Amino acid sequence: MNPYDDSAPASTTGLPAAGGRIVGGVADGEDQAVEAALRPKDLGEFIGQERVREQLDLVLRAARARGATADHVLLSGAPGLGKTTLSMIIAAEMGAPIRITSGPAIQHAGDLAAILSSLTEGEVLFLDEIHRMSRPAEEMLYMAMEDFRVDVVVGKGPGATAIPLELPPFTLVGATTRAGLLPPPLRDRFGFTGHMEFYAPAELERVVHRSARLLDVEIAADGAAEIAGRSRGTPRIANRLLRRVRDYAQVKADGIVTREIAAQALEVYEVDARGLDRLDRAVLGALLKLFGGGPVGLSTLAVAVGEERETVEEVAEPFLVREGLLARTPRGRVATPAAWAHLGLVPPQQGSGGPGQSALFGG
Numbered sequence: 001m002n003p004y005d006d007s008a009p010a011s012t013t014g015l016p017a018a019g020g021r022i023v024g025g026v027a028d029g030e031d032q033a034v035e036a037a038l039r040p041k042d043l044g045e046f047i048g049q050e051r052v053r054e055q056l057d058l059v060l061r062a063a064r065a066r067g068a069t070a071d072h073v074l075l076s077g078a079p080g081l082g083k084t085t086l087s088m089i090i091a092a093e094m095g096a097p098i099r100i101t102s103g104p105a106i107q108h109a110g111d112l113a114a115i116l117s118s119l120t121e122g123e124v125l126f127l128d129e130i131h132r133m134s135r136p137a138e139e140m141l142y143m144a145m146e147d148f149r150v151d152v153v154v155g156k157g158p159g160a161t162a163i164p165l166e167l168p169p170f171t172l173v174g175a176t177t178r179a180g181l182l183p184p185p186l187r188d189r190f191g192f193t194g195h196m197e198f199y200a201p202a203e204l205e206r207v208v209h210r211s212a213r214l215l216d217v218e219i220a221a222d223g224a225a226e227i228a229g230r231s232r233g234t235p236r237i238a239n240r241l242l243r244r245v246r247d248y249a250q251v252k253a254d255g256i257v258t259r260e261i262a263a264q265a266l267e268v269y270e271v272d273a274r275g276l277d278r279l280d281r282a283v284l285g286a287l288l289k290l291f292g293g294g295p296v297g298l299s300t301l302a303v304a305v306g307e308e309r310e311t312v313e314e315v316a317e318p319f320l321v322r323e324g325l326l327a328r329t330p331r332g333r334v335a336t337p338a339a340w341a342h343l344g345l346v347p348p349q350q351g352s353g354g355p356g357q358s359a360l361f362g363g
């Protein structure tokens with residue numbers, strides 16, 4: 001089976017299309033189906049993110065003690081780090097129902113007014129990708145968050161009138177991959193902002209053990225460590241890799257996930273020991289083998305791997321930069337010594353000519 005085989009369009013080289021990556025942070029159809037079963041249900045069960053957890057615990061306890069609705073909460077961080085999970089935990093801890101929607105689903109202020117006016121007292125409204133809401137909806141949200149009131153405009157042109165509508169107190173939980181994209185007036189209306197960090201390997205090991213227990217998968221400590229090490233700091237990826245390793249263990253072995261089985265399985269899916277997939281390695285390989293480690297322009301690098309500029313820049317590079325394998329410099333992309341070591345290659349001698357002259361290939 002091709003692990004990248006999904007509805008996303010194939011790239012020209014047959015490299016994985018961005019949408020179908022086994023190491024992608026964004027949820028795919030299968031993730032959505034299983035994630036509900038794997039979500040921690042309360043703060044105690046939520047692994048890692050110590051600081052956010054502790055701060056949130058205080059916010060929620062204090063609100064409960066006052067018998068009040070919790071302050072609005074903004075959660076920022078990469079996809080798959082647990083923002084949706086935390087919003088559900090907030091609702092559960094407050095004993096409140098939750099309504100889930102997203103910025104792109106709210107294109108008109110009227111869409112938002114309809115949701116807000118149907119909330120019950122204390123309800124949690126989870127607004128994913130809040131930075132992608134339309135401007136008029138965003139402006140309506142300011143007043144709703146601050147005064148629990150909206151003005152619904154009826155009619156058009158000079159005859160239009162604004163009818164004020166009282167809302168029950170509610171808690172907005174906004175999630176965004178980039179808090180910096182939010183306009184300051186919106187950001188300022190949140191009482192609490194939690195920044196979700198990538199998870200440490202030891203935390204991901206705990207995520208893998210917990211999910212294995214829930215999925216009834218027998219796993220050795222070193223098997224969980226192997227999966228955690230390849231999960232790019234992201235619980236969603238850890239859970240996805242665990243499912244693929246489980247399949248492999250069932251078909252090729254006795255069903256028990258050991259380090260050896262996990263490593264063999266993830267080799268089949270082309271996820272290496274550090275969590276790089278075929279696209280990442282193609283980019284790194286081209287940078288090292290064709291351009292002597294750079295500097296080389298982004299466009300040139302993209303052509304060399306047969307990918308769109310945006311795919312290289314937005315899909316492959318962030319993780320390579322985070323891992324300290326690639327640097328973006330004003331003169332172009334440059335491989336670090338760790339990149340040479342990771343691909344088992346030897347950097348060319350300084351001043352030896354050859355492929356090291358890649359600065360010529362501007363992009």
Ligand SMILES: Nc1ncnc2c1ncn2[C@@H]1O[C@H](COP(=O)(O)OP(=O)(O)OP(=O)(O)O)[C@@H](O)[C@H]1O
Nearest residue numbers: 035038039046047079080081082083084085235236
């Ligand atoms: N701290 C955690 N402990 C255990 N499991 C976690 C944790 N965080 C996330 N997960 C698991 O990872 C999966 C993805 O989490 P979630 O959907 O909350 O991520 P997200 O940040 O909301 O992603 P997106 O931005 O794509 O919506 C869930 O199935 C959840 O079980």
